[in-house]
Amino acid sequence: MDVLTTAITNAVRSQEQPTKTVLSSLLAIQDKIGYIPKESMEVVSLEIPNTTVNDVWAVASFYPNFKFEEPAKCNIEICWGPTCHIAGAMEIFEEAFESLDITEEGRTQNGEIELGFNTCLGACAQAPVVAIDHHLIGRVTKSLLKNKIEGLK
Structure with a gap:
């Protein structure tokens, strides 16, 4: 597992609330990394039961506050x-x-x-x-x- 995928996985797994959702996972990733890398879609789909990559993209693309490229300094x-x-x-x-x-x-x-x-x-x-x-x-x-x-x- 590369460094970015490890960071994404750690962000998803480090959520403290008892119920983890696609939305909460995407928020956790953006909070920890600063944006949502494309690799996040697969990681979240594997971490959240009964979720596909398409489900994750649907949630991520719905909310305009999610950033999909590394932010400027x-x-x-x-x-x-x-x-x-x-x-x-x-x-x-x-x-x-x-x-x-x-x-x-x-x-x-x-x-x-x-x-x-x-x-x-x-x-x-x-x-x-x-x-x-x-x-x-x-x-x-x-x-x-x-x-x-x-x-x-």
Whole structure:
């Protein structure tokens, strides 16, 4: 068994609740590894009785929060909710694109930073809002974001 398959198996088996399900197993894998590798489908199907690989894929693909590729080292989310939009989120997007040298949401060329849009980060009073690795930054300006991104490189 290779290192990744061992890590997946350990994540599934280390669940503490008495009843293990496909969903709880996928959550455990993503919590431990950071994403759900394709090898997870077979491991979960073997660990959960009466479950097929197709059953596991059906659950995994249903929930949008599951990630199927290794995450970037840093994730930046820019709020695009109505309040942030009115407060200047478009300028923040433009600065992010320029500072990261990308033209749309996604990963930088080296794959180290991922930029995404979020419909609401829940801090409207601080608009515009950016989250860097889930840490909220409010009242973001172009220069503040540029400095934060430079610090990540």
